[in-house]
Amino acid sequence: MNRLVLRLLRRHISPLQLVGFSLANLVGIAIILLGIQFYQDALSSLGAKDKLLQGDYIILSKKVGAASLFGVGDNTFSPREIKELESQGFVKKVGAFTPSKFQVSAGLGIGSGVYTYMFFEAVPDAFLDVRSEDWRYHSGDTEVPIIIPRNYLGLYNSAFAQSQGLPLLSEATMSKIPLSIEARGRTETVHFKGRITAFTNRLNTLLVPQSFIEEMNARLAGGEEAKPTRLIVEVTSVSDANIPIYLKENGYESEGERLASGESMYLLRLIAGVVLAIGLIISALSIYLLMLSIYLLLQKNTRQLEGLLLLGYSRGQLIRPYLALTLILNVLGLALALIGVMQLRAYYLGVAGRLLSSELGGTTTYTYLTALTLLVVTTLLNGLAIRRKIHSLPIFAPRTEKK
Known part of the structure; x- marks a missing residue:
């Protein structure tokens, strides 16, 4: 990655915009992951099977x-x-x-x-x-x-x-x-x-x-x-x-208590759906905020980017630093969200272990799969937006012949 492109990126970067995105992204992902993990943990207790009767x-x-x-x-x-x-x-x-x-x-x-x-x-x-x-x-x-x-x-x-x-x-x-x-x-x-x-x-x-x-x-x-x-x-x-x-x-x-447990599971699914919807909305807004920040960066650097293209830089060389920035921010937000969710999970499992007679604790597989999916989706969306913006620079516009 060329140093000139990185210096150009740091020159017009807005720390407040990136901090705003990071916080919004962190909150949105944490809500989604916490909702999924809590649902799995609660389901392990409400949906516990009797060894003698394995079905519902x-x-x-x-x-x-x-x-x-x-x-x-x-x-x-x-x-x-x-x-x-x-x-x-x-x-x-x-x-x-x-x-x-x-x-x-x-x-x-x-x-x-x-x-x-x-x-x-x-x-x-x-x-x-x-x-x-x-x-x-x-x-x-x-x-x-x-x-x-x-x-x-x-x-x-x-x-x-x-x-x-x-x-x-x-x-x-x-x-x-x-x-x-x-x-x-x-x-x-x-x-x-x-x-x-x-x-x-x-x-x-x-x-x-x-x-x-x-x-x-x-x-x-x-x-x-x-x-x-x-x-x-x-x-x-x-x-x-x-x-x-x-x-x-x-x-x-x-x-x-089996039917009461089923009613609790229905209510749990409803609450989990509401929580996930809120988390998805916040995550979508954070993605939009990052796209807007990147667009503003690209807009400020339009003339410099055109100059770099004229000097022989390829489109990939211009796209990579912006894509690396979004990937770093997404990974950082995801890692902090996972740490926070697992810490909170350890706390409520400890409380539940003292209050409930049945063992509480579901799988974490779905939580990690969801986190990986969110990372891939947000990075792809941001990458597509950056690529589209770079390709829309005037230097790539078709020329018309003079008569």
């Missing part, structure tokens, strides 16, 4: 009204209602919870023994991400695999065990302790051994294989029909705005 599922039941106290009304789902639910655009598949129609009691063989009444339910195996060898029951088996809610173990450790002088149990220990299960029907009582296969955060019930429930209902409850009172529904996205509308119109309600 919601659990539906009907609202219980005052009439139910007098035996009026039915909170079960009819085949027509299930079919109508399956036809909705946000639904992938629907499964019914099959409840046990027999009495169940279980004992935990620790200390002096813990015995309690309980209930069993089953869902179609297609909804569970469990190894088939860990989740099977054949007629005549004496052992039954069970999936229990993780909060049941938490309640036992935090409330029951300490008050009764019983040992605290981890998930690994609980999975190794045998359970004695008694299934009591109208005329028969059957004893089984229970084996805890997995824990779940999203199903507030005791799950056993579908084949076990069907066999025991037929054997102990005289074949009494087990109408579903709850449905498990795989949806395209729990943040779909049509889901709460449909549930409200039909008097259904979603159990647990």
Whole structure:
């Protein structure tokens, strides 16, 4: 790069204009990158998957009204209602919870023994991400695999065990302790051994294989029909705005926090979109400000640039110093923005780690890819503007012959 061109560039450069561009560029890029990174971090918590249920599922039941106290009304789902639910655009598949129609009691063989009444339910195996060898029951088996809610173990450790002088149990220990299960029907009582296969955060019930429930209902409850009172529904996205509308119109309600999490994700996307729009506007204005500054520089140096062209300098030699200036400013602004975003991210992750029970922290890949994209786009736009201005100098204008 020729020293004469650099001296010419420094002669008419306006530090205030470049500082104004740098600050605007820094703020705009920082807002964009912070919005993208915060969205990824928040999404890692709101969209956390249960290891047992890897898809987007919601659990539906009907609202219980005052009439139910007098035996009026039915909170079960009819085949027509299930079919109508399956036809909705946000639904992938629907499964019914099959409840046990027999009495169940279980004992935990620790200390002096813990015995309690309980209930069993089953869902179609297609909804569970469990190894088939860990989740099977054949007629005549004496052992039954069970999936229990993780909060049941938490309640036992935090409330029951300490008050009764019983040992605290981890998930690994609980999975190794045998359970004695008694299934009591109208005329028969059957004893089984229970084996805890997995824990779940999203199903507030005791799950056993579908084949076990069907066999025991037929054997102990005289074949009494087990109408579903709850449905498990795989949806395209729990943040779909049509889901709460449909549930409200039909008097259904979603159990647990999954739908609330989806609504939070929808609100998060909306806020992130607004933040990104503001950042893009500021970045666009900063790009325009830099272009304007470069144009003013070129305008001030028009006569000198024409002279350099007449002396034999090429167009590329004149374009390169201006392009190098914009690239340096863009890289500097981007680097400072990334440093600021990562420092701020470390701060809010530390605060969230103390306040939230779930781990927060998403990928930074999209943030760095966005930063690289912004650098390339802004540099190209500035380069095209500089090249166009240089090519518009009178020395390149076509000459007309004199008559």
